[in-house]
Amino acid sequence: MLTWWVNKAIDMAMITNRLYIRRPLLHAARHPQSIQSGLLLSLLKENADTEFGRRYDFASIKNLSEYQQRVPVHDYDKLEPYITRQIHGHSALTTDPPVFYARTSGTTGRYKDIPLNRHGLRQVSLAQKQLALSLWSDTGFFTGQILGFAGNADEGILPNGISYGSVSGATYQSLSRVLASKFAVPAKTHMLKSIDSKYQVFALAALGCERITGVVTANPSSMLKLVRLINEHANELLNVFYGSIPKWLSSEARNLLPDIIGKANLPRIAMLRDKLNSQRPLDPDQIFPNLSAVACWTGGSCGTAIHQLKPYLPEHVQFVEYGYGASEFMGSVNVHAKAGLCLPQLTEHVYEFVLREDWEANHPVFVGPHELIPGQDYYVFVTTRSGLYRYHINDIVRAGEYIDQSATISFLQKGKGVTNITGEKLSEHQLIEAMDNCIQTLGLNAGGYFALANEEEFRYDLYIEVMSIDHNRLAGELDHKLRALNVEYEDKRESNRLHPPRVHQLVDGATEHIKQWNIQRGVREVQYKPALLGYHRGWQPDIFSLIATEQN
Numbered sequence: 001m002l003t004w005w006v007n008k009a010i011d012m013a014m015i016t017n018r019l020y021i022r023r024p025l026l027h028a029a030r031h032p033q034s035i036q037s038g039l040l041l042s043l044l045k046e047n048a049d050t051e052f053g054r055r056y057d058f059a060s061i062k063n064l065s066e067y068q069q070r071v072p073v074h075d076y077d078k079l080e081p082y083i084t085r086q087i088h089g090h091s092a093l094t095t096d097p098p099v100f101y102a103r104t105s106g107t108t109g110r111y112k113d114i115p116l117n118r119h120g121l122r123q124v125s126l127a128q129k130q131l132a133l134s135l136w137s138d139t140g141f142f143t144g145q146i147l148g149f150a151g152n153a154d155e156g157i158l159p160n161g162i163s164y165g166s167v168s169g170a171t172y173q174s175l176s177r178v179l180a181s182k183f184a185v186p187a188k189t190h191m192l193k194s195i196d197s198k199y200q201v202f203a204l205a206a207l208g209c210e211r212i213t214g215v216v217t218a219n220p221s222s223m224l225k226l227v228r229l230i231n232e233h234a235n236e237l238l239n240v241f242y243g244s245i246p247k248w249l250s251s252e253a254r255n256l257l258p259d260i261i262g263k264a265n266l267p268r269i270a271m272l273r274d275k276l277n278s279q280r281p282l283d284p285d286q287i288f289p290n291l292s293a294v295a296c297w298t299g300g301s302c303g304t305a306i307h308q309l310k311p312y313l314p315e316h317v318q319f320v321e322y323g324y325g326a327s328e329f330m331g332s333v334n335v336h337a338k339a340g341l342c343l344p345q346l347t348e349h350v351y352e353f354v355l356r357e358d359w360e361a362n363h364p365v366f367v368g369p370h371e372l373i374p375g376q377d378y379y380v381f382v383t384t385r386s387g388l389y390r391y392h393i394n395d396i397v398r399a400g401e402y403i404d405q406s407a408t409i410s411f412l413q414k415g416k417g418v419t420n421i422t423g424e425k426l427s428e429h430q431l432i433e434a435m436d437n438c439i440q441t442l443g444l445n446a447g448g449y450f451a452l453a454n455e456e457e458f459r460y461d462l463y464i465e466v467m468s469i470d471h472n473r474l475a476g477e478l479d480h481k482l483r484a485l486n487v488e489y490e491d492k493r494e495s496n497r498l499h500p501p502r503v504h505q506l507v508d509g510a511t512e513h514i515k516q517w518n519i520q521r522g523v524r525e526v527q528y529k530p531a532l533l534g535y536h537r538g539w540q541p542d543i544f545s546l547i548a549t550e551q552n
Contacts, residue, residue, distance in 0.1 A: 007143065009178045014136040017129050022335070025130070028346035029406040032370045040064055040350045043385055051092040052082055052389065068352070068366060068390075073381060075392045076112050082387070083115055087160050093387030101164035102327035103155060104425075104488065111487045113164055114327050120386035123330055123348040124171055127323055130333035131295060132179075135214065138337035139318055140292035144213030145184045147206060148172065149222045152191050167327050168218065184209045186259040195495035197252035201260065203229050203237055204253070206287065207272065208264030213292045218322055220296040220305040221422045221458065221497045227312035231281050238276065241269045284314045293318040298340065299398075299411040300420065304455040324411040328393055329384050332409050341400065341408045344369050348385070353378040356396055360416060372399035372407035379415055394418050419453040419460075419533055422497045424489040426453070426460070426482070428533040434481035435462075441477060444469065448511030451501070452536040452543075459499040461536060463543065465506040475503045510546040 028035040044067070048058040056071045082092040091097075098115035116124075135141035151166025153173050158164055169190055172180075180187070184205040192198050203226060206212060217223050230237065236246040241264055245254065275286055291314060298306060298321045306319055321340040324332040329349055332342035344351050346369065354364040356377040372378065380397050383389050394415035400408035414420045417428040431451055439446055447465035454461050462478060479500050483490040492498035514530065 006178055006181055010136070010142050010182075013176070013178070014133050017133045021126060021129050022133055024347055025333070025335070025343060025345075026403070029343055030404040032346055032368065032406045035346050036350055036368060037064060039347065040067060040383065043350070043383065046096070046385075047094050047387075049091070050095060051085065051090060052387070056389075064350075064368075071390050073390045073392050074388075075394070079388065079391070080112075083113060086115060086387070087113070087158050087162075089160065093389075094385070096385075098160075098162060098386070100153075100170055101158060101162060102167045102170075103164045104327035112327075113158065114388075115386055116167075116170075117386050119348070120329075120384065121170065121174070123345055123384070124167055125174055126348065127325065127330035127333045127345065128171055130335060131216075131320075131323060134334045134337040135293060135295060135320060139214075139320065140290075141214035141295070141320075142182065143292070144211035144290055145209050146182045146214040146216060147185070147202060147212055147223075147226075148183050148215075149202075149217035150190045154191065184212060186256050188256060188259075192252045194250055194252050195491070197250040199226055199229055199495070200249055200253040201256055202226050203233070204240060204257075204260045206230060207234075207237055208241060208260055208269060210265035210268055211290045212288055213290050214295070215291065215293075216295040216322075218297055218325070219423050219497075220294070220298075220302050220309055220319075221492075223294060223296070224305050224309045224312075225495060225497055227287075227309065230287060231312065234272075234276055234282055238269055238273050241266065284312055288313055288317070291317050293320050293337070295320045295322050295334075297322050297411065299324070300413045305422075305458075321410070324395075324397060324409060326393060326395070328388060328391065329382055329386075331380060331382065331395075331397070331411075335403070335408075340410070341403065342410060343403060343406060343408055346406060350383040352381040352390065353397075353399075354381070369406045369409075372409070374399050374401055374407065377412055378409075380409075413535070417531075417533060419535060421453050421455055421458055421460075422492045424486060424492045424498060426486060426489060426533065428531075430482065430485045430489075431533050434478055434485055437481050438474060438477045442470075442474060444474075447508075448506075448514075448530070450514075450530065450532045450534070452534055452539055454502075454536040456536070457499060458497065460501040461504060462501055463504045463506050463510075463546070465508065465510045467508075469503070469505055471503040471505070475501050478503075505548045506546050507548045513546060 044058040044061050047053045061067050061070060086092040086098065094117055096117040096119065098117050100116045100121060102114040102116060103111050104114065150168040150172040153165040153169030154163050155165040172190060185201055189198055189201045215223055241261055272282060272286060276282055294317060296302065296319065298319055320337045321334055321342055323330060323334050323342050330345060332344050334342050351369050352366045353372060354366055356379060358364055359379045377396050377398050380395055382391050396412045396415050397409040398412045400410055414425065419426050435449060444466055449462060449464040451460050451462045483493055
């Protein structure tokens with residue numbers, strides 16, 4: 001009876017969201033130019049008396065064209081001094097003060113602290129409500145319980161007394177009591193320090209829960225790690241419910257056992273044990289018989305993780321696009337689960353786009369959401385109400401079909417100089433710093449090197465032109481340095497979502513061969529600059545002819 005009332009409460013909340021959340025966005029899609037213009041002028045007026053606003057004379061800007069002429073494109077490094085001053089009490093970027101900082105990896109250091117004021121938290125909440133509405137409308141996501149992956153919202157306190165942590169954790173904390181009651185794991189799970197502990201708790205909850213109907217995780221590699229854990233240790237996990245605790249179960253997970261076992265469906269556990277005794281492994285239909293949908297990123301390298309995840313789940317499970325987003329902002333929201341259509345948050349951010357080839361050729365022409373060409377790829381630049389102005393996040397999105405006068409968008413990949421397999425966002429700068437250290441530490445005389453993101457194997461492959469090398473030692477050193485430089489890389493390696501790098505030795509003269517390949521493809525020799533970081537898929541099969549020896 002309680003479940004019936006909870007589901008009815010969710011039904012009423014979704015009807016309300018349709019009226020007050022979805023309808024304004026669809027109205028904005030019919031009038032994107034006027035909505036975006038009004039939002040920009042409101043934002044400039046609100047922040048005219050900040051340090052940033054006075055520097056660029058926000059008070060005198062009358063339209064988007066003047067804004068583009070006056071304010072240059074900014075990345076995090078250019079905004080960081082303002083963010084730092086704001087942390088120390090100055091109104092540097094926004095008059096509305098930050099209430100939370102999203103901590104994520106940076107391109108030149110260990111992390112970035114992204115300020116989010118009340119508007120910033122609101123845009124995250126709106127994106128989640130849009131996704132929830134689409135899931136409610138088109139799937140059975142909310143009919144049972146939910147596995148929801150989230151980080152820790154309270155990782156620490158900055159000098160201004162404000163918390164920093166994970167946006168997903170902050171979003172989870174903002175859920176209504178009704179919706180939070182749908183989640184299968186105890187709330188304390190998201191605050192566990194050990195990655196392994198979290199997955200152990202999730203695995204026990206997934207086995208013990210009678211009816212899992214939805215999974216929400218930004219990156220599908222999280223779900224892939226979970227199902228592999230269940231597959232590998234099903235017998236030991238099931239025995240936990242009968243008091244047999246394996247030695248490898250962490251103390252953090254053990255502390256949450258009363259919450260998990262107390263809610264477990266013991267007849268289901270007994271059935272799974274019987275099935276496991278008669279067959280190995282358990283079938284997906286036995287572990288997740290009622291699973292309707294997995295909400296996650298489906299673009300970029302996430303498609304590879306989904307492909308590997310599908311054999312572990314029932315065939316009927318639907319993968320629903322989570323929406324393009326990052327710690328800095330939620331760039332799009334799902335408005336149609338089955339079609340995977342995601343609109344920019346036109347009422348929350350001011351958007352500018354530049355065709356990929358134009359930006360990379362240093363000839364940018366900025367256009368709005370109403371001017372995108374379906375099927376074309378664009379760099380995206382946003383102005384947010386939390387203080388990111390003409391912010392260049394180095395993401396490439398693909399324009400999709402139009403909804404009224406606004407194009408839908410989907411994430412394609414990180415832009416030039418940054419790769420991303422599981423959320424680590426590794427930059428070329430970090431690779432260079434790590435390799436400089438490795439070359440010095442190991443005394444290598446390298447003719448050249450580059451690294452490729454191997455999305456199929458969830459690892460980085462380093463290709464290096466050198467006479468003699470200890471593959472394993474270099475791979476270990478590189479892994480160690482990258483973990484120190486990139487907090488997200490460290491997190492993904494700690495959870496084994498990202499595997500250790502592998503080293504490949506190149507033949508003598510390989511670096512020159514690569515240069516000649518690029519010249520033959522139209523790159524001017526005087527403009528040639530070797531790319532040290534890229535994706536494995538972009539090099540096959542060229543790279544194989546240059547490999548001298550494999551890792552020993």
